[in-house]
Amino acid sequence: MFHTPAIPPLAERMRPRNIDELLGQAHLTGNTSALRKSLTAGNVPSMILWGPPGVGKTTLASIVANHTHLPFFTLSAISAGVKEVREAIEKAKVAGKAILFIDEIHRFNKSQQDALLNAVEKGIITLIGATTENPSFEVNGALLSRCQVYTLKSLQEDELIRLLQRAMQEDTYIKQRTIQLKETAALLNLSGGDARKLLNLFELVVNSFAPGEEMRVTDALVMDVAQRKVVIYDKSGEQHYDVISAFIKSIRGSDPNAAVYWLARMIEGGEDVKFIARRLLILASEDIGNANPNALLMATNCFQAVTMIGYPESDIILSQTVVYLASSPKSNASYMAIREAQALVREKGSMPVPLHLRNAPTKFMKNQGYGKGYKYAHDFEGNFTPQEYFPQGLENTKLYEPGHNAREHELRRSLKNWWGDKYDY
Structure with a gap:
């Protein structure tokens, strides 16, 4: 029995092979950019590629590897650990030097990131890390100091449309179909600047047509296909x-x-x-x-x-x-208490602290009555004695209403035992 080889998704088929084919990152790929100059000089530094999903981080790493002709090893921080990192470093030693690409490097913990330091410092590997999170917060300072950080941007509308047009003109399977791209708003909105999401959604739409059917791509059709076949989860969107x-x-x-x-x-x-x-x-x-x-x-x-x-x-x-x-049993009593207290502060402003609650570190303050009459709770039976803790004018204010659950019923009984009618809930 013969099996038809699986066809890669459109986004993979359209992956750029060199820096000139990469859309949307002119600040990195232009003739005067630092990255292109490094590629031309053959002196590629370790780097962190920071940007949203689907903007070309993995593609750029592959392009760099192709340009340098070095062995290219890839790891995903979602599934790899220190063991896999060390194995990749050993392979790089055998090869003499290699590029190690780590996708979602921000998911590596400190020990996993630390395992890379020595190999990066000695030039055993040229590290290329991809992250959607700010590397200043998510990558160890020691590792970050050994890498250049390049920021990739979401693709603009005109770049996304060019990408669709390129797919219809160049992809072996898509260009065999007669497609009328009547509307693009839904494709662009759902992709959110993510080239991979755009191409794969476009391919789903194209494949939704029956053989020989007139292929008119409209916003309504795209939304229908997306709702039926795509689980959309955009970490930065609605x-x-x-x-x-x-x-x-x-x-x-x-x-x-x-x-x-x-x-x-x-x-x-x-x-x-x-x-x-x-x-x-x-x-x-x-x-x-x-x-x-x-x-x-x-x-x-x-x-x-x-x-x-x-x-x-x-x-x-x-x-x-x-x-x-x-x-677990639920209670929002503490949440409601602080919200009511904040509202009270905003309404009444900064009311004076009662004299008996103020510290009196100096003789002058004591003479002014600071701390006078304060009752130290631990000097009394049960470590409690009643006294006023609110500013004048807010006496007997209730902000905390214990919830109706076993634990807070205990708190309610304690407060009633201490304060009597003042805390009669």
């Missing part, structure tokens, strides 16, 4: 905010099944693991609070753990934490 909103609301609503689903959507979409963990930290305090104080500890440990190990193992830790938070 879907980013829609999905994180659904994620948070699922946890707040105590549905671990839906919460894990939205978590998977973000993970599969390449969302930054620390962004997800930060949102869990906020939620643990805002939506669970003292109903389950362990929730904040769990979320804090989650953030520390995923920061250290990155993907792919972080998906398990995130899932455990999400399930725990979604299954």
Whole structure:
């Protein structure tokens, strides 16, 4: 039985082979640019390519490797670890020198990045790292100091249209079809400056036509195909905010099944693991609070753990934490208390601190009455004695209303026991 070889996606078929074919990065590829001069001189530095998805980071790394004629090794920081880094360095030693391309290098933790330092410094490898995150925050200072940082920009509308036209004229499979590109707004909007997303969506649209059918590409058709066949998740666009909103609301609503689903959507979409963990930290305090104080500890440990190990193992830790938070009792009492307190401060301004609550480090301050009459709680039975802590005019103000859950019922009983009717909830 004969098998037809798999046809690579259009974006891969249209990948530029040399620097002159690369669209949209004239500041890097122009005749007077530093990168082109380095290529011409044959003295290519280690570099970090920083820019949004689909702007040519991987392509540029491949072009650099082709130009230098050096062995080219690639790793993905999502799946590779220190072991794979060391294996690549050993291969480079055998070859004499090589280019090591690491996609999503920001996902490497400190120890993984440190494993590269010696090989970069000694010239065993020319490192090319690709990242969508600001390298100043995500790449170790020691490694960053050994690399040039080149910023890639999203493709502009005219460049994206040129890319579509080039595909219709040059791609072996696309140019065999008679295509009328009637409208491009939907293709451009959905791609968001991402050339890979644009070409692959365009190919889906073209393949949606039956053989012999008139191929008129319209915005309505593109939207229909996108909704049926493409899971759109743009880390910097509307879907980013829609999905994180659904994620948070699922946890707040105590549905671990839906919460894990939205978590998977973000993970599969390449969302930054620390962004997800930060949102869990906020939620643990805002939506669970003292109903389950362990929730904040769990979320804090989650953030520390995923920061250290990155993907792919972080998906398990995130899932455990999400399930725990979604299954916890909920309270927004602390959140509401600070919001009401902030509103009160904005309304009343900076009211004077009562004299008995002020420090009195000098004799003059003591003579002015600072600290006079203050009752030190630990001098009294049960480490409590009633006194006024609010500024004058705000006495007996209530800002914290304990939630209706087991833990905060305990807090309510304690406050009632101490303060009596003043804290009669």
